[in-house]
Amino acid sequence: MLSQSSTPVLVSIRRPMNDHESMTVEVDETNETRHLVAYENDRIRETLAALPVGTRIPLEMVRLGARSNVWKVVALYGRPPQRSNPTLSTAE
Numbered sequence: 001m002l003s004q005s006s007t008p009v010l011v012s013i014r015r016p017m018n019d020h021e022s023m024t025v026e027v028d029e030t031n032e033t034r035h036l037v038a039y040e041n042d043r044i045r046e047t048l049a050a051l052p053v054g055t056r057i058p059l060e061m062v063r064l065g066a067r068s069n070v071w072k073v074v075a076l077y078g079r080p081p082q083r084s085n086p087t088l089s090t091a092e
Contacts, residue, residue, distance in 0.1 A: 008058035008059060008060050008075070009027055009028075009029070009058065009059060009061065010028040010056055010057070011026060011027055011056070011057060011058075011059055012026050012028055012054060012055070012056050013025055013048075013051055013052070013053050013055045013056075014026050014033070015053070016051070016053055017045075017048060017049040021037070021039070021045060021049075022035060022036065023035075023036045023049075024036070025059075028056065033069070034069060034071050035070050036072075036073055037064065037070045037071065037072070038064060038070075038072035039072065039073050040072065040075065044076055045073075047076060048073065057077075057078065058077040059073050059075070059076060060074050060077070061073050062074055
């Protein structure tokens with residue numbers, strides 16, 4: 001059974017996307033930890049993969065399975081965040 005949020009939820013990225021396309025976020029309002037493991041499309045996955053730890057972004061998610069804490073992101077809201085220092089090299 002899928003449970004869908006009716007409105008976007010503001011989350012903070014706690015662990016960035018790994019090689020298995022999984023990442024950990026925390027819901028700002030409730031401090032609930034969620035594991036994102038699926039994405040509605042490549043644009044959503046690629047956008048989230050590029051965000052650093054600490055980024056806050058509104059997402060709409062659906063729970064995958066009734067007994068697990070894994071989620072699918074079905075929508076992103078707002079503009080992508082700007083990098084705080086665009087002069088930093090991405091080849092660190």
